[in-house]
Amino acid sequence: MVIGNFDGVHRGHQALLHEATRRSQQEGLRPVVLTFAPHPAEALGRAAPPLLTPLERKVELIHRHAPAVQVIVQPFDAVFAARSPEDFARFLRDELDARGVVVGRNFRFGKARAGDFSTLGQLGQQLQFWVEAIPLAGDERSNWSSTRVRGALAAGDLADANQVLGRPHELDGVVVQGQQRARHLGFPTANLDAVPQAPPAHGVYAVQVAQVQPQGAPRLLGGGVANIGLRPTVAAGFAIEAHVFGLQQDLYGSRLRISLIARLREERAFQGIDALRAQIARDAEDARQALNSHTEAAR
Numbered sequence: 472m473v474i475g476n477f478d479g480v481h482r483g484h485q486a487l488l489h490e491a492t493r494r495s496q497q498e499g500l501r502p503v504v505l506t507f508a509p510h511p512a513e514a515l516g517r518a519a520p521p522l523l524t525p526l527e528r529k530v531e532l533i534h535r536h537a538p539a540v541q542v543i544v545q546p547f548d549a550v551f552a553a554r555s556p557e558d559f560a561r562f563l564r565d566e567l568d569a570r571g572v573v574v575g576r577n578f579r580f581g582k583a584r585a586g587d588f589s590t591l592g593q594l595g596q597q598l599q600f601w602v603e604a605i606p607l608a609g610d611e612r613s614n615w616s617s618t619r620v621r622g623a624l625a626a627g628d629l630a631d632a633n634q635v636l637g638r639p640h641e642l643d644g645v646v647v648q649g650q651q652r653a654r655h656l657g658f659p660t661a662n663l664d665a666v667p668q669a670p671p672a673h674g675v676y677a678v679q680v681a682q683v684q685p686q687g688a689p690r691l692l693g694g695g696v697a698n699i700g701l702r703p704t705v706a707a708g709f710a711i712e713a714h715v716f717g718l719q720q721d722l723y724g725s726r727l728r729i730s731l732i733a734r735l736r737e738e739r740a741f742q743g744i745d746a747l748r749a750q751i752a753r754d755a756e757d758a759r760q761a762l763n764s765h766t767e768a769a770r
Contacts, residue, residue, distance in 0.1 A: 479523035480532035483615035488537040507547040521669030556586030560594035627672035639730040660712035673700030677758035696758035700738035733761040
């Protein structure tokens with residue numbers, strides 16, 4: 472069993488999943504992931520950090536990297552948060568039948584985060600399950616972590632966020648009626664509402680856009696350019712809007728997934744509509760070049 476919040480399912484999480492799968496196969500056990508919903512901070516009355524992956528997408532990504540695992544989503548509330556480290560360990564053994572547990576070296580658990588890896592190891596000996604911690608993975612900048620991804624997104628460092636995730640950061644949302652200003656500029660956009668994931672710093676991005684099907688894999692619509700921000704030239708307020716190159720399709724009511732490939736520039740105001748139109752055309756060309764480079768690098 473491997474335990475964690477797994478927000479983002481970043482490369483550090485992926486290392487945990489691979490080790491848990493390897494060790495389970497070695498021991499002849501069924502690999503299990505224990506994760507939590509909502510975020511523990513929310514259950515404790517604190518502001519939860521911005522979400523990187525909604526629960527359904529988190530489970531999809533876990534299965535992408537560890538297809539054999541069973542995912543258990545434990546409801547996390549004040550009662551569960553009040554469990555002592557001893558109670559939590561007994562929960563693992565008695566209710567989930569844990570025979571072994573794999574965690575990151577910085578794992579904390581139990582009321583007030585009182586338990587650490589050493590505590591879990593001692594309790595595992597008493598309750599007859601083994602415990603393994605894997606070293607924190609990372610690169611020359613720092614460890615891979617959800618906190619690092621959030622910080623990189625907020626700073627506009629999309630390259631580092633995607634480096635830690637091992638994939639492009641995504642924004643999912645439902646297409647709603649906008650003010651149609653972009654359509655009049657020659658670049659119709661899909662305006663996304665109810666986006667649960669942490670947005671990046673305001674700016675213009677090269678993106679790939681997919682339509683999320685009610686069942687089945689997302690259907691790729693194509694590459695495009697997205698603006699995320701306040702649209703200061705027209706004082707239109709915050710929006711996440713994407714133009715998909717060459718797309719002629721009514722998307723209202725559809726759920727889209729926008730994968731952020733590259734940040735092209737920061738958001739800024741322009742001297743009138745004509746200047747804005749010319750800049751959007753330049754942004755579209757820059758996005759095409761960034762997407763071509765991304766495709767070539769992925770080969």
